[in-house]
Amino acid sequence: xxxxxxxxRYLVKRTGEKVFLECVQDMDHENMFWYRQDPGLGLRxxxxxxxxxxxxxGDIPEGYSVSRxxxxxxxxxxxxxxxxQTSMYLCASSFPRVYGYTFGSGTRLTVV
Amino acid sequence: xxxxxxSQPEMSVQEAETVTLSCTYDTSESDYYxxxxxxxxxxxxxxxxxxxxYKQQNATENRFSVNFQKAAKSFSLKISDSQLxxxxxxxxxxRSALGSARQLTFGSGTQLTVLx
Numbered sequence: 001x002x003x004x005x006x007x008x009r010y011l012v013k014r015t016g017e018k019v020f021l022e023c024v025q026d027m028d029h030e031n032m033f034w035y036r037q038d039p040g041l042g043l044r045x046x047x048x049x050x051x052x053x054x055x056x057x058g059d060i061p062e063g064y065s066v067s068r069x070x071x072x073x074x075x076x077x078x079x080x081x082x083x084x085q086t087s088m089y090l091c092a093s094s095f096p097r098v099y100g101y102t103f104g105s106g107t108r109l110t111v112v
Numbered sequence: 113x114x115x116x117x118x119s120q121p122e123m124s125v126q127e128a129e130t131v132t133l134s135c136t137y138d139t140s141e142s143d144y145y146x147x148x149x150x151x152x153x154x155x156x157x158x159x160x161x162x163x164x165x166y167k168q169q170n171a172t173e174n175r176f177s178v179n180f181q182k183a184a185k186s187f188s189l190k191i192s193d194s195q196l197x198x199x200x201x202x203x204x205x206x207r208s209a210l211g212s213a214r215q216l217t218f219g220s221g222t223q224l225t226v227l228x
Contacts, residue, residue: 031214033214033215033216035218040121040220041220042116042118042203042218042219042220042221043203043216043218044218045215045216045217048214048215050214058215088155090157092157094214096214100147100149100159100162100216101157101159101216103156103157105154105155105156106155
């Protein structure tokens with residue numbers, strides 16, 4: 001069974017902390033994505049990567065960075081967490097030009 | 113930039129009845145893909161159905177079917193014989209068919225409640 005695994009289901013961090021959200025896929029997918037999900041706003045793309053060490057900004061990259069040192073792992077980094085980054089974070093992966101994505105089950109991050 | 117609009121934040125349906133979820137999108141492209149995803153309380157996003165814009169025939173997957181109106185830029189999801197397990201958040205999504213395009217653009221979602 002193919003999988004996208006997010007390291008934490010729930011996370012609570014303090015304002016100003018550096019936060020790492022990890023995502024690992026076992027499908028050899030080239031593309032990986034980080035989305036943020038908020039009520040009434042749907043899913044908004046933060047960053048995506050189409051190859052190792054390659055990344056592109058999505059619609060809301062401010063306050064975030066990413067790292068992809070290995071094909072299977074895509075990390076989202078909150079350099080200095082703020083309360084407005086409290087949200088659900090979803091990771092996904094796909095092959096190029098293939099329909100749809102495979103999603104992880106999300107990390108609900110609370111910044112206090 | 114493409115946008116996807118779901119105008120129904122919440123819907124409810126009686127078990128065994130039929131419900132239609134609405135989705136409209138805005139694009140200047142002629143070739144693209146449209147999707148409906150389901151997110152149950154487990155939070156795992158599940159692909160329900162997809163439609164290629166170049167196909168005139170509406171996609172169908174068991175109890176799920178779409179009404180794709182390309183000129184009107186409308187892509188509604190019909191769920192027939194609704195079951196309790198259909199209760200979830202449903203997202204409509206768009207992806208360009210351009211070679212370099214990779215990302216999905218999502219609507220704001222419709223929360224579907226199924227009443228026993």
